[in-house]
Structure formats: C-alpha cells, structure tokens
Amino acid sequence: MTEFEAVIGMEVHAELLTASKMFCGCPTTFGAAPNTQVCPVCLGLPGSLPVPNRRAVEFVARTALALHCEISPRSIFYRKNYYYPDLPKGYQVSQYGDDPIGRNGYIEIVVGGQTRRIGIRRCHLEEDTGKLFHVSPQTSEVDYNRSGVALMEIVSEPDLRSAEEAREYLVQLRAILTYLGVCDGKMEQGSLRCEPNISVRPKGSAAFGTKTELKNLNSFRAVSRGIEYEIERQVAVIRAGGQVTQETWRWDETRQVTAPMRSKEFEQEYRYFPDPDLVPMVFTPDWVQTQQESLPELPRQKQLRFQEQYGLPAYDAQILTETRALADYFEAAAARHADAKAVSNWVMGELLGRLNAASLDISESKVTPEGLAGLLDLVANGTISGKIAKDVFEEMFVSGKAPEAIVQEKGLTQISDEGALATTLDAIIAANPKEWEALKGGKEQLTKFFVGQVMRATKGRANPQLVNDLLKQRLAS
Amino acid sequence: MAELHTLTAHELADQMRRGAVSAREIAEATLARIAAVDERVKSFVTVTPEAALAQAREVDERRARGEALPPLAGIPIALKDNLCTRGVRTTCASKILDNWEPPYDATVVARLRAQHAVFVGKTNLDEFAMGSSTENSGLFVTHNPWDLSRVPGGSSGGSAAAVAAREATLALGSDTGGSIRQPAAFCGVVGLKPTYGRVSRYGLVAFASSLDQIGPMARDVTDAALLLQAISGSDPSDATSAPVAVPDYMQALRPEVKGLKLGVPREFFAQGVAPEVEAAVRAAVDRLVALGAEAEEVSMPHIDYAFPAFYIIAPAEASSNLARYDGVRYGLREPASDPTTMMERTRDAGFGAEVKQRIMLGTFTLSAGYYDAYYLKALKVRTLVKQDFDRAFERFDLLVAPVTPTVAFAIGERANDPLQMKLADVCTVPxxxxxxxxxxxxxxxxxxxxxxxxLMAKPFAEETLLRAAYTYEQATDWHLRAPAL
Incomplete structure (x- = not known):
C-alpha cells in the first residue's frame, strides 16, 4: 500500500502586546465590556483616519529579525477589501505582495532528535477585526473592542511533515514571541491563533496534494489532534479513491473530529491596493542593526547554552526554555543549587506537574527558585530524604513557606542516628519472626518489607541507606 | 455702515476690535440673511442658529473681559457637509448617512472652534463630493446666486453659493479634483486648494484619500489667507499631514509681482475652453504682466492624460472608502433576513446613481486581472503628470490657467451627459x-x-499663490461685485 506523507504550512496570527490598538489610542485589555474600548478610528466612522502604532511596527520588525527574516527597506500597508459585519471599514488594513516587514526567514525545531529548519515566508502587520456573536437565528451582536488590535501574521513555508512537527513549530514560535515580549501566546484567549494548511502526498512525490485549511485550534493539544485527524481523513479519502477538495475545515473540540465549514462559492476578490491614508514604513539599515543587536537571548540559543553550561540533555533544555519565565526560574534555582540536573528534574517533574494540575503559570508559583534550591540542598546534605522532600514540596506549593521552616515545624529531619534506627529495626524483626526467617532463608524481596516497616514507623524520616546497612549487618551476623 | 453680512472677515474683525459691532450682531445679521435668501439659493443642508448664537455670545463675553481674541473669533463660517461636526448631523448629501451625528469634530472644525469662529451651518454638496454641480446631491440642488437657474458648481457648491450670496462670511470646502475651485469660479468667489498634506483630513469624510484636501472659500484673497492660516498645519491624527512649518500667510499679502515668472500651459486652453473664458484669463495674465510679472507659454505634454487617470484613481479609492456604509453601525439600514442582503439593500437604497457608478468603476479597476491595466497604469500617469509640474516649476513660479472651460451651466443641462459634466473639472484635476x-x-x-x-504653485508655495492673487485682486474689482438677490 502507498505510504503517504503530510505537507503542512502554518499561518499564525499573534495579537501584539501593545498598550493601544494598531491605528488609534484605544486600550487593548482583554475581557472588557462589549464596545467600551472603541473610538471613531477603530469603529471606522466616516472621516476617521488611521495613524500607525510605532511600537507595533517595532514588535513585528523585531520578531522578523528573531525569525532570521530580511527586513523590507520599504514596507507598505494595503487595504484588503471585503464585506463582513465585524469589519467596520469594509476593508482590513494589512500587508500584501512582496514588501511585508519581514520575509524569507526560518525557525529551527528539534523533533525525534533531528534538527530541522522550517522556512518563514513572511511576517507582517495588520489589524484585527471585531467579534460577532450569533445570539439567535434572527439576531447577531458585534463587539468592536478587538477591532483594530495590532495583529502580526507569520506564514511558514509548507515545510512541516507531521502533526508533531507542526506542534513543535508552534511551541518554538510561541517561545520566540514570548521571549521578545511581543505576544502573550495565550491560545485559549485567542491572542495566538494558528491555521494550518494541510495536504498529503505519496511519500517521495514532489508534487503537492490539494490542501485544506484547518481552523479553531485553540490549544496545542487541539493542534496535534486536529492535524493528525485531518491527515488521516485525507489519506482515507485518497485510499478510497476519492479526491480532497480545497476548502476550510474546522476542528470540533467536543467531538474531536474535523468538520467542513461552509465552502466558498467563489474565490474571494480582495482588491488589494496600497492604503492612501498611510505612508510607507521605511527601515534604515542602522535602525535594523540597532534592533538586531538589542534582541534578547532567544529560545534556541538558550537551549544550546543550557545543554552546554548545565550539562542538561537536549530534552530538558527544550522543555525548560519553552517560556522565558520558566527558563529564568530554572536559572535562578540552578544558581543556588549545584546539581543542575536535580533542579531540572524537579522543575520539569514536580513543579510543572503541580502547576499544570492547578492551571497556574510559573509566575504564580508560590515555590520560589530560592525555595526549590533550599529544598534540594536539604536533600543533598541528608537533612531530609527524597521521599520527605516531596511532602515538603507539596506544603511549599500550597503555603509558600520556606522548606527549612516546614522541616523544622513538622520535625521532618531525616533520622540518621544509628542507635535509634537499630532499636526500631530490632523491634520490627522481633515482631515479624516469620518474615525474618524467610529473608534469612534467601527471600531477598523481603528486604523491602523491613525497610518499608522502618520507614513507616519513623513516618518516612529514616535514612533509607542507613536502614539498609543495618539490615545487612544483621543478616550477616 | 454697510449691512454686516456684506462685509468680509477682515472688515468684521476690524469693526469688532474697534468695538463698533458685536459678535451677536454679526451672527444675527448672517442668520437673517440666510433666512431671507436660502429658500431660493438652497446653500444649506443644516442651519444651526442656536449654536451660532451661543458661540457669538461666548465671543462677546470674552471681548467684554478684555481678552485678546484670534482673528476668526466671531466670524460666521459655513462648513461643507462632509466635515464632521460633533453632535450636528453630517450628511455628505447622501441618504445613506441618514442624519448621522458624528461624535467628534474634524480637526479643521476643532481648530476653528478654538479660534471662536461662529458656525452657521452645513452646506450642500454633490453626494460624497462626487460631482461638479450639486445636482448629484441626494437631498436637493443648490442654485447659483448670480442666476438661480444655473448650477453653483460642485462639489462644494453649497459653500460657494453661501459665500457668494453673503449667507456666510467664510466657508470650508473640500477639493479632490476641483471641488473648491470650480464652484468658486462659477460663483465668483475665491477658493483655494492647499497642498496635499497642508491641512489635516481628519474628520473629512473621504472621497479619494490621496487627493482630498480641505480649503478656504472666501470673498477675497485676504479672507482666504486668514482661513487657510487657521486650518493649516500637521496633525497627529492624520498620517498624511505634512510636518512642514506654517508660514504667516498674512505676510504674503502684498502687491508685488515684479519678476514673478508665470507659465501659461497651452494644454489648459486646448479643448472645450470657451472663447470668453480664454479671453478673460489671458487678459488677467496681461494685467499681471503689466504689474511686473513675466509670462511665457509652456507645454505640459501629459496633462491630457490627467483627466482619465483621475477617473481611475479617484473611483478606485472611493470604492474602498465607501465600503463602510453597510447599515451595520450607523446611518440607513434596510432590514433583511441575513447580513449580506441587508448590506446590499442598504447600499442600493442609500447611494445615488453617480456614487454607485463610481463605486462600480473603482471596484472593477481594482479587481485582479485589471489592476495592472488600470489602477497601476493610472498611478504611473500620475507620476508623469507630477513630473510635468515639477519641470514647469523649475522655470516658473506659478502656472496660470482657466478654472473651468465655461461659465456656470444651467441646472439640468448636463444631467444626461456625464462626460460633459465631468469635463467641467478638466482644468482643475491635474x-x-x-x-x-x-x-x-x-x-x-x-x-x-x-x-x-x-493659479497653481509647487507644493507648499501657498504664499506665492496668495501674493499673486492678492496683487491681481487689488488691481481689479471683480471681487467687489455681488449677485443681486
């Protein structure tokens, strides 16, 4: 049977973290009451005129540079003309043609231990539309708070070959955007939206298959699942002798399937032309260089540095650098505790596990990097056992108290007093003569039983190594 | 003393300064004049007597406190009804705006408000400023005060007629292809189209954004300069307004044209210019030469293509600018069961024939497959026309031409001949x-x-225009004549 491969290109829209909208002074705060963050400009009232937000232009140029794009020396705003109730001017100010702010860049992703470069076709600036709510079959309401919010569009080349690659591309892209501080990357709130173009073709073929566009992917999970589903669907259609038609599909989150949206009856005619209300943006080489030089350390650079500087595996480095806050957290803890791999294990394991379970962001963690480092110090110097450390961590996570205080308060210090442990162990041997005989008779699994009993008797505070040693002594005698 | 409505702005300002007259008296005289003649002239879409009297009262209170007031304080001004006025309906003479009240003032309106000018009302125009006679107004036709059976020109016909009929001392118009100058010529007043970028467009309801410019209409050059002074200057709300310092235009008002080089481009006299118009314009050139200027014929080879290029570019921009009138947020709405049908019905019912024609024309020329052949080519022609002007201004300070090929035509005369109608702008468009x-x-x-x-000048050379126009005006008395109403 023919094997198929997927060809995926990603269109990503990122709402920029500017305090005001793209062409007016209205605030961009999420969640305000409908139509309270509007003015003549973003409502498209007759006579109003747009004035570009300088910071938004800067954000896109910096992103373009971080994506290794060329910056167009002269970049123009176009009008994309179409009618829709959420589009107050009857056109969207966007960019078009061969002079977007950035073009011809790439992102490096690592999937399955392989590093791949995914091409970036363009990185441009546009304005967002309002939001339509269908409240009944007869009535729709429209909220223009989002109208005119600065939106960056990043279009990749069709270089992605699997759902996993697509997901990783998005993870890396989001990391870059949040590192630059240009987008908060919240897919659930719609501030980062992605629309993959998906087609399949027989493996080894150079021609492209017919693509479909997938919408409504509001989480990384949805991106993976949706793309996987769509790839399988297309392969099934072709295997059944059918043909994929070019249309837009929608990911149905509740049913976990893709479903076709109303297909377009005719090709949209957007009548793009340069917006005469706006003047061209001119980027001088000096300005571009200044921006380039002031870019922060980006996720990929940081990954490589983490591997080098802390001796971390690539996998750890990739996870820890997904957001700047997480990377900063790790580095702050690693600066205070010498065993970086232990820090990494705890951050990736306990900390992220608890944060995800509680739907909290790293910035909301009550466990500070200092606290985590302190906890690991207590384990390393034998004050507490690894098992107790997990309980202490839980307490820290809930109350935010320092580990030393918790250990003190609850008397959780590890018992390394040989005499006291010997007494406890001997009492347990005396109470379980049958098991003791069996152990002595060579049933080594019972070692665990005796160590476990001691741990239980000491509420986990016994130094397990010491208990083991004591047990061996007694078996040998 | 002459009746107050017959005086110019600088004369009224003088009288107020001397304490001979109050702003209230001026406003009352102007409102009385409107009440007396506007039934016949029909300059105004909206008259705002209460607001005008309130503004006048404030001026008088300030005068009573001894405040030094700006030059236009207390001067009655009419505004073309495509300029947004907070809380006062702005119709663009279109049914589609359906008595829409803007929640904001255009920048020019705000600047005049800051000068304590007195707004007497909003004037008629061709719908969305598309036309040359006000016959395309969706509301009614304005009449030429010199002959009520004739058009006042357009699209700023209401403003021109109001100034000519002494219904307002000053008026603002907007000029995309001649919409200030052509009606000014038809109504015998002064009209100035400033350099693109000289005056903020913020709050001017757009026709063709790359061409639209607001400018003064007045009874003489001094008044035009006063009004230009008040509205000029860059505006943070208009990205296309130019960061160029505004000179003191009053300093330009001196009778001095010695050595001024006038170019007389023969293409402007070529087709369809009536002999009486050519004779009058050539006589004016002779007068300026007699006053010390030098005149020479010049050829501007691409001028003939300016008109067709204009009729590609302006409708293309208009088709996009007018897309917002969809019945969703303001203005007319023709209900329907789905949004697309609602939009279609609203636009069908709300726009007049000329506007629809231009929207269709512009939609066509911007469409994929036609863009290069029409819009892009028109932009190239525009560059060539601009180069003709640049070259001419290397040799000349000013270019001299007729404003219109003929005098005002009769109402209805060209209604069925759209090309003849549009040719009224052939000299102003370039x-x-x-x-x-x-x-x-x-x-x-x-x-x-x-x-x-x-008179045409290079960008930002308004002073040269004003100086030559002032010199000519001081040597003639055409501007002193008034229509009998």
Whole structure:
C-alpha cells in the first residue's frame, strides 16, 4: 500500500502586546465590556483616519529579525477589501505582495532528535477585526473592542511533515514571541491563533496534494489532534479513491473530529491596493542593526547554552526554555543549587506537574527558585530524604513557606542516628519472626518489607541507606 | 455702515476690535440673511442658529473681559457637509448617512472652534463630493446666486453659493479634483486648494484619500489667507499631514509681482475652453504682466492624460472608502433576513446613481486581472503628470490657467451627459494629481456670470499663490461685485 506523507504550512496570527490598538489610542485589555474600548478610528466612522502604532511596527520588525527574516527597506500597508459585519471599514488594513516587514526567514525545531529548519515566508502587520456573536437565528451582536488590535501574521513555508512537527513549530514560535515580549501566546484567549494548511502526498512525490485549511485550534493539544485527524481523513479519502477538495475545515473540540465549514462559492476578490491614508514604513539599515543587536537571548540559543553550561540533555533544555519565565526560574534555582540536573528534574517533574494540575503559570508559583534550591540542598546534605522532600514540596506549593521552616515545624529531619534506627529495626524483626526467617532463608524481596516497616514507623524520616546497612549487618551476623 | 453680512472677515474683525459691532450682531445679521435668501439659493443642508448664537455670545463675553481674541473669533463660517461636526448631523448629501451625528469634530472644525469662529451651518454638496454641480446631491440642488437657474458648481457648491450670496462670511470646502475651485469660479468667489498634506483630513469624510484636501472659500484673497492660516498645519491624527512649518500667510499679502515668472500651459486652453473664458484669463495674465510679472507659454505634454487617470484613481479609492456604509453601525439600514442582503439593500437604497457608478468603476479597476491595466497604469500617469509640474516649476513660479472651460451651466443641462459634466473639472484635476496648491480668483464676467482665474504653485508655495492673487485682486474689482438677490 502507498505510504503517504503530510505537507503542512502554518499561518499564525499573534495579537501584539501593545498598550493601544494598531491605528488609534484605544486600550487593548482583554475581557472588557462589549464596545467600551472603541473610538471613531477603530469603529471606522466616516472621516476617521488611521495613524500607525510605532511600537507595533517595532514588535513585528523585531520578531522578523528573531525569525532570521530580511527586513523590507520599504514596507507598505494595503487595504484588503471585503464585506463582513465585524469589519467596520469594509476593508482590513494589512500587508500584501512582496514588501511585508519581514520575509524569507526560518525557525529551527528539534523533533525525534533531528534538527530541522522550517522556512518563514513572511511576517507582517495588520489589524484585527471585531467579534460577532450569533445570539439567535434572527439576531447577531458585534463587539468592536478587538477591532483594530495590532495583529502580526507569520506564514511558514509548507515545510512541516507531521502533526508533531507542526506542534513543535508552534511551541518554538510561541517561545520566540514570548521571549521578545511581543505576544502573550495565550491560545485559549485567542491572542495566538494558528491555521494550518494541510495536504498529503505519496511519500517521495514532489508534487503537492490539494490542501485544506484547518481552523479553531485553540490549544496545542487541539493542534496535534486536529492535524493528525485531518491527515488521516485525507489519506482515507485518497485510499478510497476519492479526491480532497480545497476548502476550510474546522476542528470540533467536543467531538474531536474535523468538520467542513461552509465552502466558498467563489474565490474571494480582495482588491488589494496600497492604503492612501498611510505612508510607507521605511527601515534604515542602522535602525535594523540597532534592533538586531538589542534582541534578547532567544529560545534556541538558550537551549544550546543550557545543554552546554548545565550539562542538561537536549530534552530538558527544550522543555525548560519553552517560556522565558520558566527558563529564568530554572536559572535562578540552578544558581543556588549545584546539581543542575536535580533542579531540572524537579522543575520539569514536580513543579510543572503541580502547576499544570492547578492551571497556574510559573509566575504564580508560590515555590520560589530560592525555595526549590533550599529544598534540594536539604536533600543533598541528608537533612531530609527524597521521599520527605516531596511532602515538603507539596506544603511549599500550597503555603509558600520556606522548606527549612516546614522541616523544622513538622520535625521532618531525616533520622540518621544509628542507635535509634537499630532499636526500631530490632523491634520490627522481633515482631515479624516469620518474615525474618524467610529473608534469612534467601527471600531477598523481603528486604523491602523491613525497610518499608522502618520507614513507616519513623513516618518516612529514616535514612533509607542507613536502614539498609543495618539490615545487612544483621543478616550477616 | 454697510449691512454686516456684506462685509468680509477682515472688515468684521476690524469693526469688532474697534468695538463698533458685536459678535451677536454679526451672527444675527448672517442668520437673517440666510433666512431671507436660502429658500431660493438652497446653500444649506443644516442651519444651526442656536449654536451660532451661543458661540457669538461666548465671543462677546470674552471681548467684554478684555481678552485678546484670534482673528476668526466671531466670524460666521459655513462648513461643507462632509466635515464632521460633533453632535450636528453630517450628511455628505447622501441618504445613506441618514442624519448621522458624528461624535467628534474634524480637526479643521476643532481648530476653528478654538479660534471662536461662529458656525452657521452645513452646506450642500454633490453626494460624497462626487460631482461638479450639486445636482448629484441626494437631498436637493443648490442654485447659483448670480442666476438661480444655473448650477453653483460642485462639489462644494453649497459653500460657494453661501459665500457668494453673503449667507456666510467664510466657508470650508473640500477639493479632490476641483471641488473648491470650480464652484468658486462659477460663483465668483475665491477658493483655494492647499497642498496635499497642508491641512489635516481628519474628520473629512473621504472621497479619494490621496487627493482630498480641505480649503478656504472666501470673498477675497485676504479672507482666504486668514482661513487657510487657521486650518493649516500637521496633525497627529492624520498620517498624511505634512510636518512642514506654517508660514504667516498674512505676510504674503502684498502687491508685488515684479519678476514673478508665470507659465501659461497651452494644454489648459486646448479643448472645450470657451472663447470668453480664454479671453478673460489671458487678459488677467496681461494685467499681471503689466504689474511686473513675466509670462511665457509652456507645454505640459501629459496633462491630457490627467483627466482619465483621475477617473481611475479617484473611483478606485472611493470604492474602498465607501465600503463602510453597510447599515451595520450607523446611518440607513434596510432590514433583511441575513447580513449580506441587508448590506446590499442598504447600499442600493442609500447611494445615488453617480456614487454607485463610481463605486462600480473603482471596484472593477481594482479587481485582479485589471489592476495592472488600470489602477497601476493610472498611478504611473500620475507620476508623469507630477513630473510635468515639477519641470514647469523649475522655470516658473506659478502656472496660470482657466478654472473651468465655461461659465456656470444651467441646472439640468448636463444631467444626461456625464462626460460633459465631468469635463467641467478638466482644468482643475491635474494639480490634484500633482499635489500642489491652486487658487481660483474672479477675473471677469460673461453674460452676468463669473469667470475664474486659476493659479497653481509647487507644493507648499501657498504664499506665492496668495501674493499673486492678492496683487491681481487689488488691481481689479471683480471681487467687489455681488449677485443681486
């Protein structure tokens, strides 16, 4: 049977973290009451005129540079003309043609231990539309708070070959955007939206298959699942002798399937032309260089540095650098505790596990990097056992108290007093003569039983190594 | 003392300064004049007597406190009804706006408010400023005060007629392809289209954004300069307004044209210019030469293509600018069961024939497959026209031409001949494409109807325009004639 491969290109829209909208002074705060963050400009009232937000232009140029794009020396705003109730001017100010702010860049992703470069076709600036709510079959309401919010569009080349690659591309892209501080990357709130173009073709073929566009992917999970589903669907259609038609599909989150949206009856005619209300943006080489030089350390650079500087595996480095806050957290803890791999294990394991379970962001963690480092110090110097450390961590996570205080308060210090442990162990041997005989008779699994009993008797505070040693002594005698 | 409504702005300002007259008296005289003649002239879409009297009262209170007031304080001004006025309906003479009240003032309106000017009302125009006679107004036709059976020109016909009929001391118009100068010529008043970028467009309801410019209409050059001074200057709300310092235009008002080089481009006299218009304009050139200027014929080879290029570019921009009138947020709404049908019905019912024609034309020329052949080519022609002007201004300070090929035509005469109608703008369109300033001043009469002289200058050379126009005006008395109403 023919094997198929997927060809995926990603269109990503990122709402920029500017305090005001793209062409007016209205605030961009999420969640305000409908139509309270509007003015003549973003409502498209007759006579109003747009004035570009300088910071938004800067954000896109910096992103373009971080994506290794060329910056167009002269970049123009176009009008994309179409009618829709959420589009107050009857056109969207966007960019078009061969002079977007950035073009011809790439992102490096690592999937399955392989590093791949995914091409970036363009990185441009546009304005967002309002939001339509269908409240009944007869009535729709429209909220223009989002109208005119600065939106960056990043279009990749069709270089992605699997759902996993697509997901990783998005993870890396989001990391870059949040590192630059240009987008908060919240897919659930719609501030980062992605629309993959998906087609399949027989493996080894150079021609492209017919693509479909997938919408409504509001989480990384949805991106993976949706793309996987769509790839399988297309392969099934072709295997059944059918043909994929070019249309837009929608990911149905509740049913976990893709479903076709109303297909377009005719090709949209957007009548793009340069917006005469706006003047061209001119980027001088000096300005571009200044921006380039002031870019922060980006996720990929940081990954490589983490591997080098802390001796971390690539996998750890990739996870820890997904957001700047997480990377900063790790580095702050690693600066205070010498065993970086232990820090990494705890951050990736306990900390992220608890944060995800509680739907909290790293910035909301009550466990500070200092606290985590302190906890690991207590384990390393034998004050507490690894098992107790997990309980202490839980307490820290809930109350935010320092580990030393918790250990003190609850008397959780590890018992390394040989005499006291010997007494406890001997009492347990005396109470379980049958098991003791069996152990002595060579049933080594019972070692665990005796160590476990001691741990239980000491509420986990016994130094397990010491208990083991004591047990061996007694078996040998 | 002459009746107050017959005085110019600088005369009224003088009288107020001397304490001879109050702002209230001026406002009352003007409102009385409107009440007396506007039934016949029909300059105004909206008259705002209460607001005008309130503004006048404030001026008088300030005067009583001994405050030094700006030059236009207390001066009655009419605003073309495509300029947004907070809380006062702005119709663009279109049914589709359906008595829409803007929640904001256009920048020019705000600047005049800051000067304590007195707004008497909003004037009629061709719907969305598309036309040359006000016959395309979706509301009614304005009449030429010199002959009520004739058009006042357009699209700023209401503003021109109001100034000519002494219903307002000053008025603002907007000029995309001649919409200030052509009606000024038809009505025998002064009209100035400033350099593109000289005056903020914020709050001017757009027709063709790369061409639109707001400018003064007045009874003489001094008044035009006063009004230009008040509205000029860059505006943070308009990205296309130019960060160029505004000179003191009053300093330009001196009778001095010695050595001034006038170019007389023969293409502007070529087709369809009536002999009486050509004669009057050439006589005006002779007068300026007699006053010390030097004149020479010049050829601008691409001028003939300016008109067709304009009729590609302006409708293309308009088709996009007018897309917002969809019945969703404001203005007219024709209900339907789905949004697309609602939008279609609303636009069908709300726009007049001329506007629809231009929207369709512009939609066509911007469409994929036609863009290069039409819109892009028109932009290239525009560059060539601009280069013709640039070259001419290497040799000349000013270019001299007629404003219109004929005097005002009769209402209805060209209604069924859209090409003849549009040819009324053939002499005014080129400089809009080039971007420079131009002024229309009265230079004669034919059969009792005014003829206009057009002077064009390079970008931001409004002072040269004003100086030459002022010199000519001081040596003639065309501007002193008034229509009998």
């Amino acid at each position: 400089v809009n494409l080039a971007g420079g300033p131009a002024i229309a001043v009265p230079c004669g009469f034919h059969a009792g109807l005014p003829i206009g002289l057009q």
